[in-house]
Amino acid sequence: MDRVPLERKVLSENDRIAADLRARFLEHGVLCLNLISSPGSGKTSLLERTLEALPRQDRVAVLTGDIQTENDANRLKRFHFPVKQITTGGTCHLDARMIERHLADWRLQDLDLLFVENVGNLVCPSSYDLGEAAKIVVLSVTEGEDKPLKYPSIFFKSDLLVLNKIDLLPYVPFDINAAAENARKVHPGMEIVKVSSLTGAGLHEWITWLEAKRKAHKSLVETAS
Template sequence: MSIITVERKVLEKNDELAAQNRQMFEKHHVFVLNMVSSPGAGKTSILERTLEELKGFIQTAVIEGDVQTDIDAQRVAKYDVPVVQIVTNGGCHLDAKLVWDAMRNIDLQAIQLLIIENVGNLVCPANYDLGEHCKVVVASTTEGDDKPLKYPAMFRNASVLIINKIDLLPYLSCNLNTLKANALRINPALTVFETSCTANQGIAAWCEWLKKRAREL
């Protein structure tokens, strides 16, 4: 019997590609977001409101990740920004290679911000670095206030939490303070925003933060 010592990260290949992506983004001074959430939390709606707010301020492009269809890319294309749809055909997350391939269709020279909307899934995308500068997890009030405790990996790896659908709070048993406290117990460093896309609440504050970060790079 012999033992080969490996001592390597299992996802090392993805991490290497993500580092390559990040290097490419930084070379072109492009700030990159990786938006993650469960299906239906409102990632695409937040993205739409964000694109409206950033129009004329920050040149933005979008990569859409979905298991099937280009419905989201069609929604986003209405905002007159470059958009690339990745259809994973059953794959439950985006990885760094998929983003690298999608990047060939985006003129990084022409943009300051790239928003990657990951596949709706609160588990799998947590493990895969895409080369982003900031992972944004969206939790909606309709999902309840216990999700950070149930899906800690995602909240642990994010740096921003957007709590969406706050206009529905009066009709739900979800407690906003409990949701926030649970998220901060998993990741005390989270920056938290509260939004409603339908009532247009909190979007301006989120976009101000985003503009500042994008300009810093």
């Protein structure tokens, strides 16, 4: 089979499983968020700060993707929420089947919020629907303000841009207004929060966004049921 029809077949199979996952998330009232960025932008760090901030009794879990290691799961496990590593063995993105398989022994009725940390990559993960309610793209200030223009797909498809590592702004030539402008050129009206996962600056804005999303999702679930 040619590469293009084969790619189409893989993607339509992925979309079928993702649609099934989305229906299950809705049925059980689980808000699933898919975090995407290039390697090292701070997805795990943002999740560490987030899990630290959430009340222990919150019904939250994390699936974290990596090509090779269990490092991120080990970092996230210490917050006592369920965490599972998905090791792709070389694949540059998570797909819906990997999510389905790793959720198999978790009861969705016991969860309200599921974070998925995708493999560090700004291109491949954008093509794979995981059944999430929203994609979130993380861009750090060391990467250059032109990235939304160079990698438009993920900025277009994400509900939120988290601009991370703002503590480094005094040391790098990064124009944060130009970065926001570029993101909104690709995705008009895109929501943006500016944070430092190191110092905690701006994290309240991210938590406020998250809580609003959880509330909106709860209303959606109630309307659907």
